[in-house]
Amino acid sequence: MDLKGFHSRMQPAIDAELRAVVGSPKLTVFTGLREMLAYQLGWEGDGSGVEAQGKRIRPLLVTLTAEAVGGEWQKALPAAAATELLHNFSLIHDDIEDASLLRRGRPTLWSKWGIALAINAGDAMYALAFEAIHRLEQTIGAEAVFKAGSVLTDTCLQLTGGQHLDISYEDSRDIPLESYWPMVTGKTAALLSACVQLGAICGGADSSTSELLHRFGYSLGLCFQIQDDWLGIWGDEAETGKSKASDLVAGKKSLPILYGLKQGGAFSREWLSRSLGTFDTDHLAELLVEDGAREYTESQAKQYIQEAMSALEQAGLTNDAGQALQELATSLLNRRF
DSSP, X not given: OOHHHHHHHHHHHHHHHHHHHHTOHHHHTSTTHHHHHHHHTTSSSTTOSHHHHOOOHHHHHHHHHHHHTTSOGGGGHHHHHHHHHHHHHHHHHHHHHTTOOEETTEEOHHHHHOHHHXXXXXXXXXXXXXXXXXXXXXXXXHHHXXXXXXXXXXXXXXXXXXXXXXXXXXXXXXXXXXXXHHHHIIIIIHHHHHHHHHHHHHHTOOHHHHHXXXXXXXXXXXXXXXXXXXXXXHSOHHHHOSOTTHHHHHTOOOHHHHHHHHHTSHHHHHHHTGGGSOOOHHHHHHHHHHTTHXXXXXXXXXXXXXXXXXXXXXXXXXXXXXXXXXXXHHHHHTOOO
């Protein structure tokens, strides 16, 4: 069975597990709260459907990994649901902190219900992620709950730490290039790494395989974020759904921008003076190319592609699920520059 076949089998089961957790009587007693979460997850409201639900890449990584290491992917469904809930918790709060009005083509939760209720809904999503993890006791036992819970807790701390750095860097004019890595490790690499770690736990992987998968997930996450940074400046807006000017306008310290600032050339001078008036983002993007920022960003992405695929190859996951996991990784790591 290839990736498409696994996807068609796993995604409906992942969605059913998510619905079971979000439909918990512990939550539904509070009128309107479940509806907000259902809207965020793309199930209900205007514009609901497949596009609004997102790609569900993170839970798919969990189930594929569990099957690839010799387990049964169905037993990993609670952990898969937990990663998607945690991901959406971070999206809800990120949208508030970034004042984003749209998410997947629809009004963000805070722009629809207000900041206070959206913060509260994000907190509920966070709590439900741990509710989902506890459901692992029914599939693979209490010891797995403890291990998986520890991974999830550590991931939450890294997510919030990475977001803290991202926000605090925006108003700083002197951030060294090296400061980029702890920020994106927290914001992106931590959760993708957690997905494969949770899959390894649920599938009963040995310590050596688990360590290799941890390295795979970490490098996968770093490459994924580096590619997003590239797309945020030079990508096709019609394909990415994101304005090429947004990172430059918002002051985001993405990898190309930090590299350009380090060079201290024309880009650095013009970008640092952008608050003094209007500026041409296309011109700034061209200056970044002249400074070597695009070439540097692409080289860093390629380095982490190699590291991710090397770790996955060393893990020796040769069954159908292992091949599908490699196929998924390849599709994520080779997004169009």
